Amino acid sequence: MTTAAETLSVVTEKEMSHPPEKVWRALTETSLLDEWLMKNDFRPVVGHKFSLRTQPVGNWNGIIDCEVLAVEPHRRLSYTWVSGIDALRVQSVVTWTLKATSGGTLVRMEQSGFRADQGQNYQGAKYGWQLFFGGLERVLGGLA
Amino acid sequence: MRTRPDAVFRSLADPTRRALLERLMQKGEHTVGALTGHANVSQPAVSKHLGVLKAAGLVEDRRDGRETHYRARPAGFAPLFGWLTFYSAFWNDRFTRLEDLLKRMGP
Numbered sequence: 001m002t003t004a005a006e007t008l009s010v011v012t013e014k015e016m017s018h019p020p021e022k023v024w025r026a027l028t029e030t031s032l033l034d035e036w037l038m039k040n041d042f043r044p045v046v047g048h049k050f051s052l053r054t055q056p057v058g059n060w061n062g063i064i065d066c067e068v069l070a071v072e073p074h075r076r077l078s079y080t081w082v083s084g085i086d087a088l089r090v091q092s093v094v095t096w097t098l099k100a101t102s103g104g105t106l107v108r109m110e111q112s113g114f115r116a117d118q119g120q121n122y123q124g125a126k127y128g129w130q131l132f133f134g135g136l137e138r139v140l141g142g143l144a
Numbered sequence: 145m146r147t148r149p150d151a152v153f154r155s156l157a158d159p160t161r162r163a164l165l166e167r168l169m170q171k172g173e174h175t176v177g178a179l180t181g182h183a184n185v186s187q188p189a190v191s192k193h194l195g196v197l198k199a200a201g202l203v204e205d206r207r208d209g210r211e212t213h214y215r216a217r218p219a220g221f222a223p224l225f226g227w228l229t230f231y232s233a234f235w236n237d238r239f240t241r242l243e244d245l246l247k248r249m250g251p
Contacts, residue, residue: 008228012235018246026245036241055162107239111231 008092009112017104020074027077027096038064044071050079066094074098081111152220153233155200160185161193165202168216175211 016023026032028044038052045068052064063083070078078095092113099106156162164179176194180187194214197203201220205212 010228010231010235012232012239014239014243016243016246018249022246022249022251023242026242026249032245032249036245037238055159107242109235109239111235 009110011108011110013106013108015101015104015106020098020100020105023098023105023107024074024077028071042066042068044068044073044077046071069093070095081113151200152202153230153237155196155202157237158193158196160189161197164190164193165197165216168203168214173213173215175213177211179214 026036028042030040030042033040033042038054040052041050042048042052043050048068050066050068052066054062054064065082066079068077068079070076076095076097078093081092081094092111094109094111097108097110099108156165160183164183167179167182168174176187176191179194180190183190185193194203194205198205198214202217203214203220204217205214207213
């Protein structure tokens with residue numbers, strides 16, 4: 001039986017009436033992230049591994065494991081995002097893009113990744129990982 | 145009962161409701177009175193929180209004479225188990241919180 005990976009992507013975008021520099025602080029300072037995202041040990045350093053912690057819900061321990069992939073001050077921030085809950089066990093990448101506008105900042109968040117079917121064979125796994133790293137390459141390539 | 149993922153998510157955002165739901169999941173069925181004994185809020189407040197959880201499909205109730213018994217409804221979590229629906233609701237909620245924080249931060 002052949003299994004394919006399912007690609008997933010969520011995009012949330014909103015113009016906020018604050019300058020990119022200020023939005024960047026909210027996205028990258030630990031104490032500010034605590035207030036709107038989750039408890040964290042984030043640092044805006046490529047390669048830094050951190051976790052986001054929230055109240056456990058149901059069979060989920062409330063922990064999300066992350067690693068910083070890209071930091072481009074006031075413009076772009078990207079990190080991996082892996083949560084332990086079975087039904088949501090998806091390898092994903094969260095990318096923030098800030099664009100200055102006349103009224104403030106266009107804030108865009110894209111979370112994309114893949115979920116391989118259970119009992120996946122080698123091809124299925126390989127396909128999934130290629131999609132995953134293909135996504136990373138696009139993200140990193142965009143920063144060159 | 146059909147419920148929207150963001151209704152489920154919003155109902156779980158409150159720590160008192162999470163505590164009530166956790167108790168029902170771990171210890172089974174309770175009356176409002178018994179739940180109030182374990183909560184730090186009044187009985188009317190507990191009833192109101194249970195109403196929100198019921199509307200979100202996370203608990204169900206049954207009448208037994210003058211008493212209403214509540215129990216958890218695990219199937220109510222199903223809307224959260226879709227990755228897309230879960231994260232759509234999650235990021236919508238977090239964007240609102242981010243904007244609230246930006247307002248509080250000052251210039």
